[in-house]
Amino acid sequence: SQQGEExxxxxxxxxxxxxxxxxxxxxxxxxxxxxxxxxxxxLVHLILIRSNEREKHSGRLRVTLDTSKKSSSLLITASRAADTASYFCATTVVGYSTLTFGKGTMLLVSP
Amino acid sequence: DTAVSQTPKYLVTQMGNDKSIKCEQNLGHDTMYWYKQDSKKFLKIMFSYNNKELIINETVPNRFSPKSPDKAHLNLHINSLELGDSAVYFCASRDINTGELFFGEGSRLTVL
Structure with missing residues (x-):
């Protein structure tokens, strides 16, 4: 079954x-x-956060991970029209190498 | 240079026909995948190959037959196409060091 839900x-x-x-x-x-x-x-890879990490930054992106709540957030700061896209989280489950994707969030940034 | 390339980008065909999609990666990765993205954008893994060997077959009908002639290529052949096969099919390869997937641009299959 689907692992991630955005x-x-x-x-x-x-x-x-x-x-x-x-x-x-x-x-x-x-x-x-x-x-x-x-x-x-x-799909284009943005950022990866490991299970022992809590926060990661890459340019205007900030990702947090809370393993106790089994949740993550992606923050895009100072958004631009070019950020308009669908964003997916994907997880690798312990013991497996396959990435399982969520259904995605469709982001629309208006000028 | 395109890292993961798929052909064709578009296929339109009739029910019952057979079609193939080809995928090639020039990244030197050992592991390749086929994913299916439906009209609601849900991405579902279909197959995983590691160094030409099938690793994962996620309850895909046996009308779908992947073939990996070498570790840089993973092709998908679909027999007796059905309306429900209409989707975008993505090939991807995996960087074993980072776990990152590199995707092709997708092949949109429309079955009429």
Whole structure:
């Protein structure tokens, strides 16, 4: 069954605002990754956070991981129209190498 | 240079036909995957290959047959296409050091 669930399903904001997306999962994980998918394109890796890490930054991206709550959040600061895309969390479950994806959050950033 | 390339990008075909999608990666990765993305954007793993050997087959109908002639290629052949096979199929390869997946641009299959 699906491991990750993103929330919200869709998010609409103005340029310059911050966007926060959440991901919850069900079983113990090795790591959690976030991917971006522009319309009609393949997925692109954004950031990976390991199960023993709590927070990670990459440019305007900030990811947190709370293994006690089995949840993660992706924050995009100072959003731009080019950030418009679907964002997916994906987890690697302990004992397996396969990535299981959530249903994604569709982010729309209006100029 | 494209890291993971899939062809064709679009396929439109009739029910009952057979079709193939090809995938090649030039990243030197050992592990490759096929994922299916439905109309609601849900990505579901179909197959995983490691160094030409099938590792995972996620209860996919046996009308779907992957083939890996070498570790850089993973092709997908689909027999007797059904309406429900309409989706975008993504090939991906995995960096064993980081766990990161590299995706192709997808192949959109439409079955009429």
């Amino acid at each position: 929330d919200p399903q869709a998010l609409s904001i103005q340029e310059g605002e911050n966007a926060t997306m959440n991901c919850s999962y069900k079983t113990s994980i090795n790591n959690l990754q976030w991917y971006r998918q522009n319309s009609g394109r393949g």
